[in-house]
Amino acid sequence: MDTIVKSIIAGGGAATSFLFGGWSQLMTVLVVFMVIDFASGLTLAGKEGRATSWELWVGVTRKIGTLAIVAVAHLLDTTIGDAHLIRDAAIFFYLAGELLSLIENTGRLGVPIPPVIKKAVEVLRGKGGKDDVA
Secondary structure (H helix, E strand, O other): OHHHHHHHHHHHHHHHHHHHOOOOHHHHHHHHHHHHHHHHHHHHHHHOOOOOHHHHHHHHHHHHHHHHHHHHHHHHHHHHOOOOHHHHHHHHHHHHHHHHHHHHHHHHOOOOOOHHHHHHHHHHOOOOOOOOOO
């Protein structure tokens, strides 16, 4: 049994290294954001009475898709050298989306959102007024 567990861990580490170029702090932040966003979305779906297995499946699929694109970005990085430019850019893109989703979910759950964050979300979503600076 001990050998099986060690083999699974070694295989997971090898797969992570191949797909993502190892585990970075940015990957940790992305996964934490994804888990918190998923939990807040699931809570919101339950509150609004639309928590179905289909909603859950769509949420999980989107998170897997995010990780797949990050893996593809890393593999593109390997073709241009040892830097993680494309992977990190993809991670920052998804971090922004996860943060927007998290703020939206928690706001709809009744958690008070500071006005400055509300304004930033409106600007990021392109709903800002004419006074916005590009």
